Amino acid sequence: MSYREGHYFSQHNFSETKENSFEHHNIDFSEISFPKLKNIWRETLENGMHGICFSMYEDGQKPGDIITAEQVDRRIQILKPYTNWVRSFSCIEGNEHIPRIAHQNGMKTLVGAWLGDDLEKNEKEIEALIQLANEGCVDIAAVGNEVMYRGDLTEEQLIDYINRVKLALPNIPVGYVDAYYEFSHRPNITEVCDVILTNCYPYWEGCPIEHSFHHMVSMFESAKHAGNGKRVIITETGWPSEGGFLKAAIASNENAIQYFIETQNWSKHNNIEIFYFSSFDESWKVGPEGAVGAYWGLWDKNEKLKF
Secondary structure (H helix, E strand, C coil): CCCCCCCCCCCCCCCCHHHHHCCCCCCCHHHCCHHHHHHHHHHHHHCCEEEEECCCCCCCCCECECCCHHHHHHHHHHHCCCEEEEEECCCCCCCCHHHHHHHHCCCEEEEEECCCCCHHHHHHHHHHHHHHHHCCCCCEEEEEECHHHHCCCCHHHHHHHHHHHHHHCCCCCEEEEEECCHHHHCHHHHHHCCEEEEECCCHHHCCCHHHHHHHHHHHHHHHHHHHCCCEEEEEEECCCCCCCEECCEECCHHHHHHHHHHHHHHHHHHCCCEEECCCECCHHHHHHHCHHHHCCCCECCCCCECC
16 A cells, blocks of 8 residues: 555544444553563464465566466465465466465465556456456455555446456455545445455554554444445555654554554454555565555565564
């Protein structure tokens, strides 16, 4: 997910009351030393996650490059001990290996077809998604990721793609991924989705770390309200470990550790489905998202655990 102009955290409008409907164990992070904090982070990780976003690209690689099954398998083996689900973002150019290999290793998959303004490429993505589902490799299908934010398609075009996949895959939940507020702003898209797939990023709204967890919960509640009873999954949330700051949101090791611990504890205690963003640092993201884009992983770009 990229920075979105105009959506900022506001202390004046912020309330922590929404999270009271959930179980949450407050931790006073100010009293914890950094070595102890790293130990809690590692223990939290080893207790397991619901899901994680699969980071595809090594140094020198970028979207559009063809990635081998061997590379995907190596990374799946790294993630396998820590998560039940894997989320992928595309179904071509080697991304099709992700759900296949994940399923071979007993993991479940949220598989995305990447949609943009190239209609010919969109056809390849949709066809590949349906093919993977027919192979039994797709547990949840995501038709598009932040398409409305980028302005690549009209609502009508996106809805047509979603309905096409729903018709082809009647026994698989089908949804669309976007920021939490889009589901209240675009009710026609929300209506056609079987499941609400929402990205929740306090960092990209300039939220200070001390309010980040509660703000993330309020984002989830917003999507849940818009879904009106539909299943809601947080498809992306995370915090960068370095790369600068956005308003009061500071990228640092301490803040990334704290955010991970809080979101994972909340997820476990309340059975909230979260796909943490992300698995590995990816250097190619420096351009699109600024320096901070390269540092969202739990593992670094060399596939080593950060903490």
